[in-house]
Amino acid sequence: MNMNTKNKRVAIIGAGPSGLAQLRAFEALEKQGIESPEIVCFEKQSDWGGMWNYSWRTGVGKYGEPVHGSMYKYLWSNGPKECLEFSDYSFDEHFKKPISSYPPRPVLFDYIQGRINKSNARDYIRFDTTARWVSFDEESKKFNLILDNLKEDRTYEEEFDYLIVASGHFSTPNMPFFEGIENFPGGVMHAHDFRGADQFKNQKLLLIGSSYSAEDIGVQCYKHGAKSVTLSYRSNPIGVDWPKGIKEVPLLTHFDGATAHFTDGTSESFDAVVMCTGYQHKFPFLPDELRLKTKNNLYPNYLYKGIFFNELPQLIYLGMQDQYYTFNMFDTQAWLARDYMMGRFKLPSKKKRKEDIRKWLERHDAIKDSLDSVDFQTDYIKDLIALSDYPEFNLDKVGEMFKEWLQDKEDNILTYRDKTYTSVVTGTKAKEHHTDWMDELDDSKERYLAFNEEVEELVPG
Ligand code: FAD
Numbered sequence: 001m002n003m004n005t006k007n008k009r010v011a012i013i014g015a016g017p018s019g020l021a022q023l024r025a026f027e028a029l030e031k032q033g034i035e036s037p038e039i040v041c042f043e044k045q046s047d048w049g050g051m052w053n054y055s056w057r058t059g060v061g062k063y064g065e066p067v068h069g070s071m072y073k074y075l076w077s078n079g080p081k082e083c084l085e086f087s088d089y090s091f092d093e094h095f096k097k098p099i100s101s102y103p104p105r106p107v108l109f110d111y112i113q114g115r116i117n118k119s120n121a122r123d124y125i126r127f128d129t130t131a132r133w134v135s136f137d138e139e140s141k142k143f144n145l146i147l148d149n150l151k152e153d154r155t156y157e158e159e160f161d162y163l164i165v166a167s168g169h170f171s172t173p174n175m176p177f178f179e180g181i182e183n184f185p186g187g188v189m190h191a192h193d194f195r196g197a198d199q200f201k202n203q204k205l206l207l208i209g210s211s212y213s214a215e216d217i218g219v220q221c222y223k224h225g226a227k228s229v230t231l232s233y234r235s236n237p238i239g240v241d242w243p244k245g246i247k248e249v250p251l252l253t254h255f256d257g258a259t260a261h262f263t264d265g266t267s268e269s270f271d272a273v274v275m276c277t278g279y280q281h282k283f284p285f286l287p288d289e290l291r292l293k294t295k296n297n298l299y300p301n302y303l304y305k306g307i308f309f310n311e312l313p314q315l316i317y318l319g320m321q322d323q324y325y326t327f328n329m330f331d332t333q334a335w336l337a338r339d340y341m342m343g344r345f346k347l348p349s350k351k352k353r354k355e356d357i358r359k360w361l362e363r364h365d366a367i368k369d370s371l372d373s374v375d376f377q378t379d380y381i382k383d384l385i386a387l388s389d390y391p392e393f394n395l396d397k398v399g400e401m402f403k404e405w406l407q408d409k410e411d412n413i414l415t416y417r418d419k420t421y422t423s424v425v426t427g428t429k430a431k432e433h434h435t436d437w438m439d440e441l442d443d444s445k446e447r448y449l450a451f452n453e454e455v456e457e458l459v460p461g
């Protein structure tokens with residue numbers, strides 16, 4: 001162990017994909033015989049997986065904490081799995097056979113758990129524990145964490161040398177107000193509380209927003225039997241060729257009873273409203289001077305290499321950017337964070353770091369469209385991967401896949417999930433799912449995998 005890390009303590013807040021990536025990064029070093037500092041991961045839920053750990057609950061959880069989960073039933077990956085594959089743990093290694101490019105949530109949850117299940121990572125995680133408050137002592141250069149053991153209803157404090165904030169940023173709703181909404185007679189919810197299309201069968205549904213949640217919840221409700229789906233956009237429509245039954249309209253101005261009025265002068269009555277209006281970066285456990293304050297974008301300001309809080313690099317944020325790349329990006333971030341904490345990666349001066357941030361922000365400002373956005377995040381990960389020993393993967397190829405995916409969605413929003421891609425980690429071409437996505441109403445892992453086997457038996461090769 002590097003002398004700098006001897007007796008050091010690392011706190012990780014959150015055991016979602018980002019927090020787990022941090023645990024995996026240290027495990028990879030231990031496999032090389034290099035001892036880690038003492039690590040404690042605090043997770044307020046009873047299990048790991050973050051968003052992927054589906055919760056039927058809404059509002060508050062069993063212990064009165066805000067429910068973290070925003071995922072819902074019948075959620076299928078919104079991008080090809082080949083774009084998020086861990087480069088040190090392939091889908092082939094996990095499933096032992098090719099699967100389709102767009103698996104449902106339980107299958108991806110299974111995959112995330114696969115590599116971490118093989119380690120003793122659970123031993124490092126204190127579940128049912130909320131990080132309530134953090135402070136930093138300038139003299140000792142240590143973080144003091146106030147923690148709530150929710151099960152025992154016990155509050156305690158501990159000190160750490162490094163703090164990894166991996167608490168996610170798609171959990172606290174951004175909930176706008178529209179005049180008259182208080183008298184809308186139907187249900188009004190945010191996408192955070194959406195748990196599946198069942199309750200909207202035969203209903204006329206209004207969705208506000210024009211990003212991933214609006215698109216996916218809209219298509220899911222259409223698929224599972226909503227009478228009609230209307231998406232109301234503020235800046236730009238999603239703009240694909242919608243099937244009959246889904247349409248886009250400009251922004252809602254106000255409600256009059258069940259009737260919604262839009263800026264183009266049209267109006268229509270609805271049974272229910274879902275606000276697909278995005279999320280706030282919210283860190284209620286952090287004081288002003290340590291808190292990341294940003295909108296959802298590809299390069300949050302004040303973070304060197306997108307992770308080190310420039311004012312105090314002992315504070316590291318993982319996964320805070322808007323995401324094309326997900327699991328593999330969290331890995332590259334966690335590997336670099338680990339190397340910094342191990343003294344293997346030396347930070348330049350604060351001034352140089354600021355200059356580096358500025359360059360990325362300038363490029364960020366010049367982004368014109370989704371294609372630029374993909375290139376931006378691809379280059380960001382290239383920048384990170386060059387700084388650690390995270391296994392290289394063909395990022396240019398993954399970037400191309402993201403662009404194909406964007407085109408697939410534009411070509412047909414209902415069938416893009418039937419496409420297959422080739423892994424850059426193993427070279428394996430994905431298998432077509434046995435059922436067209438639009439006809440597949442069951443998202444269980446059992447059906448997804450077992451039925452595949454049956455099909456293999458029926459149709460050899
Ligand atoms: P999270 O998964 O949000 O995990 C954060 C963890 O921190 C949680 O377990 C939470 O309980 C814990 N936590 C928070 N606050 C505290 C605290 N104070 N104390 C202790 N613990 C705390 N990505 C994809 O790649 N493909 C998809 O198809 C996809 N679909 C998505 C669908 C939806 C509806 C949403 C909202 C996101 C989706 N994502 C998808 C993006 C998803 O956010 C990432 O895949 C991933 O879950 C982010 O990992 P994370 O660990 O950074 O955050």
Ligand code: NA0
Nearest residue numbers: 077078176209210211212213214216234235276277278296
């Ligand atoms: P998200 O769609 O929940 O995805 C999060 C949207 O909200 C924008 O369209 C924005 O419009 C709109 N909006 C915000 N305030 C508004 C207001 N006052 N009035 C009208 N519209 C408003 O959130 P964002 O941030 O992308 O868009 C906000 C994450 O969840 C994504 O990263 C995605 O990966 C994930 N997700 C994945 C899936 C699947 O994989 C499904 C859902 C969500 P404007 O005007 O700012 O453009 C299947």
